[in-house]
Amino acid sequence: MRNIITLTGRELSSQFYSPIAYIVIAVFLVVSGIFFATTTFLAGGPSNCRPLFQLLPIVMVFVLPMLTMRLMSEEFRNGTIETLMTAPVRDIEVIVGKFLGSFIFFLLMLAATLVYPFLVSFYGPLDIGLTFTSYVGLILLGALYIAVGLFFSTCTRNQVIAVLCSFVLLAIVTLLADFLVRQIEGTPRVVMQQVSLLSHYHDFARGLIDTNHTVFFLSSTGLFLFLAVKVLEFRRWR
Amino acid sequence: MITVRNLTKRYGPVPAIADISFDIATEQTGNIIGFLGPNGAGKSTTIRILTCFQPATSGSAVVAGFDVFRESVKVRRQIGYLPENAPLYPEMRVREYLNFRGKLHRMSPVDRTKAIDRVTERCWLGEFVDRPIGQLSKGMRQRVGLADALLHDPKVVFLDEPTIGLDPNQIRETRKLIRELGEQHIIFLSSHILHEVEQICTHTIIIAGGRVLAQGSPGELQEQISAGSKLIAEIKGPTGEIESAIRKIDGVGSVQTDSLGEWQRLSIDANGRADIREAVFNLISKKGWSLREMRREVASLEDFFIKITAEQKQR
Numbered sequence: 001m002r003n004i005i006t007l008t009g010r011e012l013s014s015q016f017y018s019p020i021a022y023i024v025i026a027v028f029l030v031v032s033g034i035f036f037a038t039t040t041f042l043a044g045g046p047s048n049c050r051p052l053f054q055l056l057p058i059v060m061v062f063v064l065p066m067l068t069m070r071l072m073s074e075e076f077r078n079g080t081i082e083t084l085m086t087a088p089v090r091d092i093e094v095i096v097g098k099f100l101g102s103f104i105f106f107l108l109m110l111a112a113t114l115v116y117p118f119l120v121s122f123y124g125p126l127d128i129g130l131t132f133t134s135y136v137g138l139i140l141l142g143a144l145y146i147a148v149g150l151f152f153s154t155c156t157r158n159q160v161i162a163v164l165c166s167f168v169l170l171a172i173v174t175l176l177a178d179f180l181v182r183q184i185e186g187t188p189r190v191v192m193q194q195v196s197l198l199s200h201y202h203d204f205a206r207g208l209i210d211t212n213h214t215v216f217f218l219s220s221t222g223l224f225l226f227l228a229v230k231v232l233e234f235r236r237w238r
Numbered sequence: 239m240i241t242v243r244n245l246t247k248r249y250g251p252v253p254a255i256a257d258i259s260f261d262i263a264t265e266q267t268g269n270i271i272g273f274l275g276p277n278g279a280g281k282s283t284t285i286r287i288l289t290c291f292q293p294a295t296s297g298s299a300v301v302a303g304f305d306v307f308r309e310s311v312k313v314r315r316q317i318g319y320l321p322e323n324a325p326l327y328p329e330m331r332v333r334e335y336l337n338f339r340g341k342l343h344r345m346s347p348v349d350r351t352k353a354i355d356r357v358t359e360r361c362w363l364g365e366f367v368d369r370p371i372g373q374l375s376k377g378m379r380q381r382v383g384l385a386d387a388l389l390h391d392p393k394v395v396f397l398d399e400p401t402i403g404l405d406p407n408q409i410r411e412t413r414k415l416i417r418e419l420g421e422q423h424i425i426f427l428s429s430h431i432l433h434e435v436e437q438i439c440t441h442t443i444i445i446a447g448g449r450v451l452a453q454g455s456p457g458e459l460q461e462q463i464s465a466g467s468k469l470i471a472e473i474k475g476p477t478g479e480i481e482s483a484i485r486k487i488d489g490v491g492s493v494q495t496d497s498l499g500e501w502q503r504l505s506i507d508a509n510g511r512a513d514i515r516e517a518v519f520n521l522i523s524k525k526g527w528s529l530r531e532m533r534r535e536v537a538s539l540e541d542f543f544i545k546i547t548a549e550q551k552q553r
Contacts, residue, residue, distance in 0.1 A: 003342060
């Protein structure tokens with residue numbers, strides 16, 4: 001546990017040293033700001049941020065892999081993996097530490113978007129429940145995105161490959177799957193609904209916290225973290 | 239302190255190291271162990287296994303009393319490791335990095351501060367502790383890596399090619415430092431430079447092509463290698479009788495005779511490590527022959543090392 005805190009702390013501070021992190025924050029806030037101004041913050045609109053919360057997951061597909069691509073790839077490329085893994089730490093502590101470091105960074109980034117509901121609340125009574133559940137949904141979704149990105153970063157020493165692979169996988173399960181859900185019918189549709197991350201997320205954006213979806217996000221995050229640990233073990237066994 | 243038994247590591251079908259065995263015990267071997275071999279001999283692979291970075295394909299290794307495979311975390315608490323080229327996080331400052339490493343070794347804040355002061359002084363990092371690692375020169379980064387390896391006062395310190403890429407001054411300083419460190423820690427260092435190992439190590443293991451070729455103290459090693467040494471003698475006496483008489487001496491292997499006018503030049507191979515010089519001399523004086531030269535042609539460690547390095551290249 002102490003090792004995890006140490007590793008998380010280092011990871012978080014190294015995020016702040018990296019220029020990519022600032023670009024990621026900037027892109028995230030600019031794009032979400034544009035969406036907020038053009039779709040949400042409208043005269044006569046409802047006093048909530050629903051349109052913004054529908055779009056943020058899509059922004060995150062593009063932005064979070066850039067945050068996670070260097071996590072392990074950089075360790076492999078620089079050789080620091082050798083000093084790291086010959087210190088008395090377990091593989092799982094390394095992966096969880098890296099994950100938490102980026103996750104906390106993501107939470108800080110997300111905290112900056114609190115300004116939007118705050119602005120809305122000036123013009124009408126804000127739907128606090130809906131805002132809360134939407135944030136819960138975004139946090140769960142973000143955790144899964146980061147776990148996927150971390151998994152791909154563990155697979156390769158090349159950051160470009162890591163970012164592209166996580167981007168492709170996330171785009172498939174977020175955008176393509178959501179598109180297919182609306183195109184097909186019958187059993188394939190039911191299957192696609194389970195695959196589509198947006199289908200799981202929609203209930204949160206509608207104001208519902210459903211155990212089903214919560215468990216889905218938490219267990220898929222766990223799965224990708226587990227896979228990352230196994231890949232890290234495997235890479236050393238070769 | 240280090241016991242290695244039949245260690246083998248394959249990458250695919252190709253063995254990087256095959257059936258390596260050796261024992262390091264301070265009483266017999268001293269504290270500074272040189273692991274000498276040409277590039278690609280399997281030095282880094284062996285060190286990676288001993289530092290628990292990679293598991294071996296087969297065989298076993300015990301470091302500081304613990305099995306590297308089954309008790310790897312315990313081993314890792316007892317060792318310090320400086321990998322080749324000293325990989326570090328360039329964005330961190332020296333003190334910050336050492337502090338991070340100290341935390342991973344579960345040192346208390348007070349111990350960490352003390353230890354950082356100690357190792358930065360030891361490795362001449364004094365004025366650089368608050369500089370970002372990315373700004374440091376290659377030699378300075380090597381020192382940071384060394385400081386990291388010493389931070390938790392480990393029993394065994396593994397140094398993989400610690401002087402590679404340093405300038406001559408830094409090499410001399412590093413060697414001096416290693417010699418000093420040998421008083422408190424067991425130092426296991428790999429190198430492909432013979433005279434470096436000869437200068438600082440109390441025990442040397444020579445490895446090539448993934449196999450241990452020779453090991454021992456510098457003296458023992460010299461003896462092992464010179465075991466097949468030749469005795470050259472130039473003798474004047476009745477032709478034909480000399481060679482057959484010398485062949486009868488105990489411990490003499492093959493004898494070759496060249497005729498130089500009235501002198502005979504004999505090159506005599508001794509069996510094993512037998513020293514036949516006295517016996518040869520006694521024979522000559524008993525027979526009343528003349529002797530104008532007798533010398534032992536000793537294979538030097540350098541010849542031996544050049545030979546194995548050349549063999550390695552041909553493979």
